[in-house]
Amino acid sequence: MKLRYTPPLSPYRKFMLGFLFVFGMGILMFGVTHLYIQHSQTVQVHVEAKSEKVYPDLDISRINKKANHYTISINQPVVTDEAINQVIQEWIETKENNFLNQVDEIHETLVAQDDEHLYPHFSIRTQIKQLNEDLYSLELRSDQNFHQANTETDYLTLIIDLNTKEILSAADIFDLSADSKHLPAFYELVHESIQVNTPGHLFAMDTKLEEILTQPETWRLHTDLTQIYFYFAPDELDIDQAEPIKMAVDMADFIYYLNPVFAGKLGWEIPKKIVPLDPAGKYVALTFDDGPHESVTPRVLDILAQHDALATFYMLGSQVEHYPDLAKQVAEAGHELGDHTMQHKYLPKLSRDQIDAELQKSIDHIQQATGQLPQTMRPPYGAIDADVEAVVTVKDLPIVLWSVDSLDWKSRNVDAIHRMVMSTVHPGAIILLHDIHETTADALPYLLTSLEQAGYEMVTVSQLLELGEVEGIGPHRAIDY
Ligand code: NI
Numbered sequence: 154m155k156l157r158y159t160p161p162l163s164p165y166r167k168f169m170l171g172f173l174f175v176f177g178m179g180i181l182m183f184g185v186t187h188l189y190i191q192h193s194q195t196v197q198v199h200v201e202a203k204s205e206k207v208y209p210d211l212d213i214s215r216i217n218k219k220a221n222h223y224t225i226s227i228n229q230p231v232v233t234d235e236a237i238n239q240v241i242q243e244w245i246e247t248k249e250n251n252f253l254n255q256v257d258e259i260h261e262t263l264v265a266q267d268d269e270h271l272y273p274h275f276s277i278r279t280q281i282k283q284l285n286e287d288l289y290s291l292e293l294r295s296d297q298n299f300h301q302a303n304t305e306t307d308y309l310t311l312i313i314d315l316n317t318k319e320i321l322s323a324a325d326i327f328d329l330s331a332d333s334k335h336l337p338a339f340y341e342l343v344h345e346s347i348q349v350n351t352p353g354h355l356f357a358m359d360t361k362l363e364e365i366l367t368q369p370e371t372w373r374l375h376t377d378l379t380q381i382y383f384y385f386a387p388d389e390l391d392i393d394q395a396e397p398i399k400m401a402v403d404m405a406d407f408i409y410y411l412n413p414v415f416a417g418k419l420g421w422e423i424p425k426k427i428v429p430l431d432p433a434g435k436y437v438a439l440t441f442d443d444g445p446h447e448s449v450t451p452r453v454l455d456i457l458a459q460h461d462a463l464a465t466f467y468m469l470g471s472q473v474e475h476y477p478d479l480a481k482q483v484a485e486a487g488h489e490l491g492d493h494t495m496q497h498k499y500l501p502k503l504s505r506d507q508i509d510a511e512l513q514k515s516i517d518h519i520q521q522a523t524g525q526l527p528q529t530m531r532p533p534y535g536a537i538d539a540d541v542e543a544v545v546t547v548k549d550l551p552i553v554l555w556s557v558d559s560l561d562w563k564s565r566n567v568d569a570i571h572r573m574v575m576s577t578v579h580p581g582a583i584i585l586l587h588d589i590h591e592t593t594a595d596a597l598p599y600l601l602t603s604l605e606q607a608g609y610e611m612v613t614v615s616q617l618l619e620l621g622e623v624e625g626i627g628p629h630r631a632i633d634y
Pocket residue numbers: 442443493497533534
């Protein structure tokens with residue numbers, strides 16, 4: 154549904170009315186015009202206005218006004234919703250009137266100077282980012298420039314949904330629901346971002362920061378999808394400067410905290426938040442080799458999801474080639490992808506070129522199927538020699554082995570798998586399993602329950618390796634160069 158386009162140029166209309174009034178009364182009032190010199194000078198405004206279609210539901214109206222002693226240029230977005238247009242219009246009018254009042258105050262000085270270069274100038278500039286078919290993010294920046302003094306900048310930001318005809322609030326953009334377990338981390342991130350973006354103001358700001366964090370409904374936000382911009386007036390932060398603070402934060406840092414509805418409108422999936430591990434915590438990394446397998450891998454994914462556990466899958470390129478959708482499901486569930494080569498050959502027997510080809514083919518299949526690159530590699534049979542190390546170094550793929558062997562391929566027995574793991578598990582352990590045996594999937598619920606009862610949290614290999622030199626992690630060879 155499209156609404157009729159109505160140019161909401163009320164300053165323009167006002168001017169036209171004023172113009173008609175002066176023009177119509179001109180002859181009649183000629184004799185007294187000089188009494189209104191000041192008044193008529195503010196009315197003698199040359200106005201140019203044109204409208205430009207920028208998006209199907211959004212025009213930009215460009216208005217330039219040149220008066221005897223000031224100039225104005227306004228780029229005003231006009232959308233297919235009158236209520237939203239009204240908000241924009243009112244803000245612009247307030248800013249423009251404030252400017253005109255200040256011009257009036259110094260009118261005599263301006264007349265005395267009579268220097269075109271010193272004319273006060275007022276401008277509204279608009280940045281628009283279309284986020285999806287109906288969703289736009291707008292930043293309107295007003296500047297009034299009196300050259301030597303009184304330069305003033307302000308922002309109006311609107312993230313609008315022309316489908317629902319809503320102006321989105323911070324709570325529409327971010328998940329601010331009280332039961333969001335990420336809320337403290339989110340506020341911490343906002344807090345840090347403000348501090349990083351306002352160096353030198355840390356001490357003055359602290360109490361103000363707390364206020365801001367408890368009042369997200371006052372936040373002004375704009376986004377180009379790569380970054381999110383936050384805007385604060387200096388007094389909001391208790392900072393002694395004239396300009397508002399516009400700070401840019403990476404969307405990549407904030408994506409975990411988006412309101413799922415908003416993320417859905419963008420067609421985005423919110424990735425699982427990777428919480429930094431506690432060096433004193435009890436973590437293990439479950440690893441599943443040789444898949445993806447048509448029936449076992451989906452079972453493993455289900456069980457891991459039930460236990461809210463993450464794992465790392467060392468996939469064979471040949472299997473990914475057969476089951477790209479399964480590989481994709483693994484990635485989409487938030488698990489980590491590892492490379493286990495194309496055909497599970499014993500690498501030390503191969504030439505460097507052959508090793509390279511074995512790795513590159515599987516990397517390509519994994520990337521094609523999942524859109525992700527493997528984070529680490531595990532050589533078949535754990536077999537490494539200098540050539541293998543040389544090739545993976547070039548590919549920047551850390552080699553990851555294991556410290557707990559379930560021997561699931563050998564026993565094919567639920568109790569034996571459970572016993573092997575639980576008798577040798579330790580914090581930092583990397584546990585070797587295979588998602589190609591039904592018995593491994595059979596053993597998994599029992600195994601996960603026991604690990605949980607023993608206080609372990611299941612994380613990915615990369616998360617575990619980030620703990621660095623904490624004792625007991627690995628084995629792995631994180632290739633540095
Ligand atoms: Ni293997």
